[in-house]
Amino acid sequence: MRNKTVSSIGEFGLIEIIKSKFTRLNNNKNIVMGIGDDCFCFNSGSNTICITKDMLVEDVHFKKNWITAKDLGQKAIEVNVSDIAAMGNVKPEYAFIGLGIPADTPKKFITDLANGFKAACNKYKMTVAGGDMVKADKITISVTVVGITKDNIVKRSGANSGDLIGVTNTFGDAGAGLALLYKHGIKYKYSKEERLLTAKQNNPIARLNEAQKIAKYLTSLTDASDGLYISIGLLTKDSDVGADIYTDKVPLSTDIKKVFRDENRRLNFALFGGEDYELVFTVPKSKAKIAKKFVPQITYIGEINSSKKVRYFHNGKEQKFKYLGFKHF
């Protein structure tokens, strides 16, 4: 057992190895949020500065026949802005772009990728502040986004017993889109509904406006990048609470309903598909209505309790799930 490899200990095992080395260092009084939320946040004067970092690796997170270079550039920015949105009313200000590029990459690919970065940064009025470019075997995109706020950030760990659990928009589309891209690639002649699903995978939109509008009502907040099931698991674990989730209330798009007739398959996409980049949050019951008034695309799908267990119900009947999502290693 001494010669364990990364695939045998898994991603969470790996993170534990790294975290165990560093917990003692976290005694800096300016740190608002250390390792373990969507962003790292520290105080600087009257500002709180939130920093997020995500790495996208070719053939692990994307394949070139699944996504265009421009969409890839845009997505790399959006997924980081989604982490900023997951901290509440925070303005993304600066982006750093680190690129690992194979030597035989066509110039057009780089230009398209840069156009994608630019479109997304323009949209959020972010400044591209710098970066690094190195040779690599596979296209590797490491984006860091810096956000700034004068408000309190909304942590993943603030959920209280009795709070409602809310989500934005619909779930499962990105996972369903990936399943289509995996099968047919990007050049296939998709139906209109199928095309909308692949667009959810390739053109995600960070829910920044939504987060900014409702942040002051929320007790906890995260984004559903790893799937709804994982997000609810992390949110309840970090808040030291439990939850009842009503899977029949999880919002599904008309597109996924048309393309995937099997109800179980749709629910699997919704819970485990990942990459929906929707907000998952908790709110005191008394604030649920006003939050939905500001963001009508909110659906409440469950309630926090003190049990420390997450239970899933479908039409009143408890359901047990095995985790079926993306395995990083």
Add this chain to the structure above:
Amino acid sequence: MRNKTVSSIGEFGLIEIIKSKFTRLNNNKNIVMGIGDDCFCFNSGSNTICITKDMLVEDVHFKKNWITAKDLGQKAIEVNVSDIAAMGNVKPEYAFIGLGIPADTPKKFITDLANGFKAACNKYKMTVAGGDMVKADKITISVTVVGITKDNIVKRSGANSGDLIGVTNTFGDAGAGLALLYKHGIKYKYSKEERLLTAKQNNPIARLNEAQKIAKYLTSLTDASDGLYISIGLLTKDSDVGADIYTDKVPLSTDIKKVFRDENRRLNFALFGGEDYELVFTVPKSKAKIAKKFVPQITYIGEINSSKKVRYFHNGKEQKFKYLGFKHF
């Protein structure tokens, strides 16, 4: 000519493609230093926040039989702290570590790597603030370091005609060490002097204390990560000045002199070898003495002039060099 690849346009061509997309965005009044210095810097209240990001890719920047995992972790932090040092009197506060890891990586490698990160972060009293871990074909380390200062930063662009050009310690050792590692690998029985050269390659030390001590006297500052020749080229270009460099004054270690008997080869390592992570700076003549008093390891190797050309002299005779350094693509 339409199907150009990255290797045909080169690293600087690539950077131009990316930069051209973003220059219009740089109108944020809080930005102290945008794309194009060792760090990106912005004001937040009375603080200036400096952020740097470097990516190390296996088989491009290192090979596993050239460097141990622990040294690699330490080096990944040191090279980023070196970029912080290159901004003057700045305190590195937080580090983010992004890792791309092949699934068959032994657990011990990860533990050793984490110990390396830890040792370097402890040394600088930095907090590891977060990061990301993904699967990749090659070990990929993307470190972001955040530094904070209340002082003015020292840009690469402030050199004035008449300033002296100073450097710290010795040059060429890291490149010479790499040549040895390339030939013999890490397990070879090196002589004491050879071992000191390989250590300069594998255990670089950021000149943070030195930079903090002399920052207030300097007109411009950078680190020599890409080699002395490139550093002087960038510093004079960004400052819109020229320079005369006396290569016979470039400080060489006794180790490199013992191991490499050929004077030209040593000079090539010193000018083009790269990775020495020493400071390269300019200082008004009137401040040259006091800077050297605070940091005795300083040598002055040349002088800034208004010619916009960099000339190299060896024992009084002008020398022309072809760039012989590391080609990124």
